[in-house]
Amino acid sequence: MLKDSVYDRVSGIHSKQPWFVLGAAQDFLLYHSDIPDISHFYSFEADPSTEQVLAIPDGCVDILFDCDECRPTAKVCGTTLSATNAEFIHNHRYFGVRFAPGVIPDFLDASAIELIEHQLNLLDVAPKAMSAFEKIVSRRIFSEQVNAFENFYLNQSTRKLSVLTLQTVGEIFAQKGNIQIQDLATSTGFTTRTIQRQFLADMGMSPKAFSRIIRCQSAVYDINHSKGVTFSDLACDLGFSDQSHFLREFKKLVSVTPLDYLHRVKHDAYVGRLRYF
The missing domain is CATH 1.10.10.60 (Homeodomain-like)
Incomplete structure (x- = not known):
């Protein structure tokens, strides 16, 4: 794909984490979801030559899956308020779901304030996500991981704001x-x-x-x-x-x-x- 074309396509995503892209070993995969609650999905392998990858404030909740074959994990990451170390593990493949700014998925058993600048174990705050977790971390193809999460989210909703x-x-x-x-x-x-x-x-x-x-x-x-x-x-x-x-x-x-x-x-x-x- 031509670089200008990639640039045009990704310009629709306003919730940027540029250091994630620069901290990728090779390709940084992106998929803009048709679900309004979700900004986009992404996937990358953490580059061992990058000492530190920073998360910058974006107003978003991310669900980040570490798809390590031996010990897969998933965490819910609330927005940071300043540039913060994202703590990626070198050579691990990650799959992420970034919700739109201001959107909090209702299946999370955590208050809004508990999410800010915190990383919570997904299965601690969303036990019902176990099946989706198992499907996502067992797959190696990005589109299949996206489909697994979207199928899980079909029966979910976002937290109602006043x-x-x-x-x-x-x-x-x-x-x-x-x-x-x-x-x-x-x-x-x-x-x-x-x-x-x-x-x-x-x-x-x-x-x-x-x-x-x-x-x-x-x-x-x-x-x-x-x-x-x-x-x-x-x-x-x-x-x-x-x-x-x-x-x-x-x-x-x-x-x-x-x-x-x-x-x-x-x-x-x-x-x-x-x-x-």
Whole structure:
């Protein structure tokens, strides 16, 4: 497949984990699900030459299967709030399910706040997933793993969010995270305290934290998919007070400066690893 074609296809995925791609030994497989709750599926083998692979904030819940033949495992990973070591094991093959930002699958026996910055054993919080787990870790073909999870998920649902939180999430998405709590109060008609209390109960984090994540992901997306990105313009578009504020925030959440990040993702080693199914 041509690189430009891969680049165009993957541009529809807004919840980026670029260090996962760069930490893959060879191909990084992607499948954009037709299920609205799921952002995408992915699979890769951890490169032994990569010392550390970071997870960056994306507002998503991932279910990550370590498909090791001797000791397979699966864990539920809530979003991080800053760049964090993902702790992949060298030479192990992983299969991942990334839910859409803000979506929490209802079959997980864990509160929203318990998921944030935590990794939980899948079968501890979702015993009913045992059959799907066994099918996924026993298969070596990516499409068969995707089918196994989608078949399991047919009878599942997502956790219901309050109308207020749904409206708040929608406003945050619409503004690419560039929104203040006072603006949310004006648009929803609720007090800032009520918005914060309900959002924390539903999402496990504050509206401010979620907005920071979406703004970070918006910056990552624009750098990945803009032909000639200008950091000063990007900082302005995303509502940062100045370019230095943008640089500090980006480095905290992504672990490198925007320029360093641009050099990494624009390199052929990044795009060349993507295989879209």
